Amino acid sequence: MAKILIVEDEPAIADTIQYALETEGFTPLIAPTGQEALQEIDSDGIDLVILDIGLPDINGFELCKQIRQTSALPIIFLTARNEEVDRVVGLEIGADDYVVKPFSPRELTARVKAVLRRTQPNHAPSTEETVWAVDDNRRRIDYFGRPLELSRTEFDLLRTLIHRPGQVFTREQLMAAIWDEPEASMDRTVDAHIKNLRAKLKAVKPGIDPIVTHRGTGYALKELIESP
Numbered sequence: 001m002a003k004i005l006i007v008e009d010e011p012a013i014a015d016t017i018q019y020a021l022e023t024e025g026f027t028p029l030i031a032p033t034g035q036e037a038l039q040e041i042d043s044d045g046i047d048l049v050i051l052d053i054g055l056p057d058i059n060g061f062e063l064c065k066q067i068r069q070t071s072a073l074p075i076i077f078l079t080a081r082n083e084e085v086d087r088v089v090g091l092e093i094g095a096d097d098y099v100v101k102p103f104s105p106r107e108l109t110a111r112v113k114a115v116l117r118r119t120q121p122n123h124a125p126s127t128e129e130t131v132w133a134v135d136d137n138r139r140r141i142d143y144f145g146r147p148l149e150l151s152r153t154e155f156d157l158l159r160t161l162i163h164r165p166g167q168v169f170t171r172e173q174l175m176a177a178i179w180d181e182p183e184a185s186m187d188r189t190v191d192a193h194i195k196n197l198r199a200k201l202k203a204v205k206p207g208i209d210p211i212v213t214h215r216g217t218g219y220a221l222k223e224l225i226e227s228p
Contacts (some may be wrong), residue, residue, distance in 0.1 A: 001027045002047040002116060006222060007037040007063070008078065009056050013101075017050060017078075020105035021112070023177045025163030034058035038066065046073060051095075053079040061093060068094040069162075073118045076111060078103070090136065106177070131210075131225045132162050143204050150200070151177060157193050161221035170218040194219055 004021050008014040009032040021028040029046070031037040034055050034181055040046060049067070053060035053076070064075055075094065080101040096115045113136070133142040139155050141148050150158065156178045160169065169177075171190045198211055212220045 001025055001030060003027045004112060005040050005046045005047060005049045006030045007032075007049060007055065007060070007165055008052045008197060009033065009054075010052075011018075013052075016105055017108065018175065019173075020109050023160055023164065023173075024109045024113070026109075026112070027048070033057075034063040037063065041067065041071065041073065048074040048076065048116060050076050050078055050108070050112070053077060056122075064093050064095060072119075074115045076115060078108075081108075134159055134162060143201060146204050148200055148204070153193055154200075157190075158197055161219065165221045166223040168218055168220045170189075170213050174218065190219075 004026050004121045006014050006017050006021075006028055008017065008030065011032075014030045014032070018030060029040055031040050032055075034057050037049070037051075041049070051060050051064060055063065060077060060079070064077070067073060067075065074096045076097045076099060077095045078099050078101065096119070097111050099111060131144060133145075134142070136159075139150075139152075141150060141155060141158055148158075157174065159172065160177055174190050194211060194213075198209060201208070201210060208225060210222045210225050213220055214220060
C-alpha cells in the first residue's frame with residue numbers, strides 16, 4: 001500500500017481525506033504543520049504528499065520548494081484559492097497536480113491514483129491474489145480466477161470492500177465513497193447492489209458468501225475466504 005502524507009491543519013478536512021484514502025487501500029498519515037511534514041518525509045518512506053497551501057508555520061509553496069531541494073516526491077496541492085496565478089505557481093515550483101477546496105473526496109483519490117500511475121508505473125494496491133484480482137485500469141475484478149460481470153457501481157462497491165477486508169462499512173460510508181450524489185441515494189440502494197453482488201459471487205462459488213451483513217450497521221468482506 002502506498003503511503004500518502006496529508007499535510008493539512010484543519011482536522012475535519014484531514015479526517016475526510018484520510019477516510020477516502022483508506023477506503024481505496026492507501027495508508028494515509030497526517031501532519032498538521034510543515035515541520036512535522038518534513039520529519040515524516042525524512043523517516044517514513046512517503047509515496048505522495050497532499051499539501052495544503054495555508055499551513056500555520058509555513059506557506060505551502062515554500063514547503064514544496066524545500067521538498068524539491070532533496071526529493072522528487074509527488075505533490076498534490078490542496079487549497080481554497082482558485083486564482084490561475086496560484087495554480088501556475090504551484091505547478092511551476094514542482095507540484096504534480098492542484099485541487100481546489102471544496103473538493104470531492106472521490107476526485108481527490110482519483111487524482112492520487114493518476115499521479116502515482118505517472119510517477120510509479122508499477123504501483124498497484126495489493127490484493128489477495130488467490131481469491132481476488134482487481135484491475136483498476138480495465139475496471140475488472142476476478143473471483144477465484146473468473147472475471148465478474150459488474151456494473152460501474154458494483155465494481156466500485158466490491159473494490160471498496162476488497163481493499164479493507166474485515167472493516168465494517170455503514171451504508172452511509174459506502175454511499176459517500178461510491179455515489180457521485182450520495183445525498184440522493186437511499187440505504188436500500190446499497191442493499192440492492194449487495195444482493196446483486198452476492199448472486200454474481202455465488203454463481204462462481206455457490207458454497208461461499210464472502211460478504212458479511214452486520215444488521216443495523218452495514219457490510220464487511222470476510223478477511224479469510226477459502227474455497228470449499
